[in-house]
Amino acid sequence: MNTASPAGANAGPVVMAGSPTELWQELAAETAAGRRFAGLMATQRPEGLVLSAHLAGTKDITTYDVVLPPGASSYPALTPLLGAAFWYEREIHDLFGVVPAGHPRLEPLILPLHDERQPRPRPGTAGPEPAGIWPDEHSVPRHVLGAGLFTIPHGPVRSGVVESIEYLVETPGEDIPHLNMRVFYKHRGVEKRFEGMPAADGVLLAERTEGVSSVAHALAYCHAIERIADVGMPWPAALVRVLHAELERLANHLDAAVRLADAAGLAVATARFGVHKERVLRLVSRMCGSRFGRGVVVPGGVSALPQVSSGEFLAEIGRLDKAITADVRVLMGTASFLDRLRRTGPLRPERAREHGALGPVGKASGFADDARLTRPYDAYPALGLGEPSRHAGGDALTRLRVRWDEVRQSFHLLRQAADELGDAGGGPLRAERHTGDGRATGWAEAPQGEVLYDVRVEGGRLIRCHPRSASFHNLVLFHEVFTGDILTDFPFIEASFGLSVAGVAL
């Protein structure tokens, strides 16, 4: 292996590997030594198909590239060595048609096609976007094995106002020995849409990649662009970014609480946390005009200061903190609620570590890699996060406890950032020069966990932009958390993960 010169002075380490087999062994050794597998992607380049793996360390995320020979239709699969690559290789197969030989279950994931030879989107390919591609759901097999087993299809149109996904619950009656997920229904072709956009406009699509984490996706995208351009940002801008990122975390965690309380039939708790969430969204909209913090984060800084004074903001944050804390105390003392969550949907700590589970799902199983702490960005290095939450229960209840810890940390961060912002005074909010050519990774800690972007810019336009959401990385763990649970536990487990399908199907 040899280290290639990075694209920009600050663009992060890129390691070129000689062959996939050599690289996979390196990855397996590195992850065994404690580094976290953060994703695998592919890009169509003039020299051939490039496979890029990402490994997260304590300071940076290292990118490992390997080029397949032109025309190669397969490569040895990584999944047998590193189980966390299971969905990543299926995604690559869907988008490029290249076969990971030896993959244990190479079914379509995000783009099922009726014919292997059909044209694929192949992100990274220059030229116009391919004409309409229609998924064929019949090309995904429905597995039912064993006597007395049957499949309960649940979705893609499900009861309630939720995103489209189909769960195929294979059950002998009440237990859930196996679950299949079909996430392709709402595949939108996001990766191809990035291509050709001016680098400054890409942030708009990043905000819509996984809308409930608009700010985190905008941050991860902009961090990559800023690394390529090798620019920092004014201090007030870094603080405004933290404000919006933490308010987004509050809104998402409160939404998870609403769903859990609703699943347990706690009408007052559902209403209370629903009102708190509405107040957070209204505060965000008073600050910037959008209830999801859209349009705030731009490459090189932020577009404007919040349109709410520091004093007014702190007063509203104080009221919210008090009301939420009091309701959380009652919720976490409601036995009928806790009974439904305790020991429901357990994720074993060793599985969380092996997979590199992100966000609250990982933290609840004792695997904490919070990008705000380990690879801090924006104003986080200067702000205190407070005590990290230490849990290892791994069940839905522990995941909720982790969320409440994060809510407390968010209030702590919001107060510090608002105080600092009040003292920061005027000045520019955006670096003068904020785009350049090159390739870099960028990350941010979304409410669901770390979001990772791998971006390449040429001539000021995006050549390739691969978003990897925490939802994509974590949702595959659904396969393993139903052991011992029954059908009525399903909504609790789903809500306790708190993921968004938009970020999975892309």
Next chain:
Amino acid sequence: MSPWVPRGLRDGVVTTRWPDRPDPYANGWRGPATVLDPHPAGAADLAALCPAGAISSETDGSVRLDRGRCILCGRCVERRPDVFGWSRGTGDAALTRDRLVVPAIPETEQNLAAVRAALRARTAALRRSVHLRHVDAGSDGTEEQEIAALLNPVYDIHRLGIFFTASPRHADVLLVTGAGAHGMAEPLRRTYDGMPDPKIVIAVGTDACSGGLLAGSYATSDGVGAAIGVDVWLAGSPPPPFSILCALLGALGRLPKAVGR
């Protein structure tokens, strides 16, 4: 006594009185961009301002903005505040797709009365008990949260006799979100076919109206209009709960004159 009883009484009534009484949050809402000056200088260059292709320059030197494509990024308002501004309030819905274009295309005006009358005829039977079904056809996830927010005590649509139902068989109104992902075309059609007549379809959000930034993708049909007939088009990225409620009541003919456009 359950500790939830005092918690529930704690903040008194938080529910809005809208639409019977004005609500400052609804009236002050910043909606999609609109055209302030339809005959500006240098109209030919204005189309390039919009990353979503919502702005078009006409041959006569005038400019039009399709709110059904507007993603509310604000580029046009920022660069040409003399030509573009923000709309205020919740009137972001229209009965035909063309009516989302500002300034209005004149020939669509005559047509509108007929469309409105036909919709009234269908909604008359629904009276004051209405059941909603939602289908996500490729959204970014925010529209679902804004629709679900209608159930929280602040909006509490149950007070208006509007309920969500789990089955299309019981539904009167179909709320469709998302850019029209190809994979959802068939499930969407099946849901629509499963609803009894009369039925109303509302396309919720800019993505549902036009595909938004995902228009032209190999995996979407530039909005949901290609898959099913839409009665009400609602712009917004995403539209807030008040706008969704406004579109819904507008479709049912239940908006007070002071609120309706």
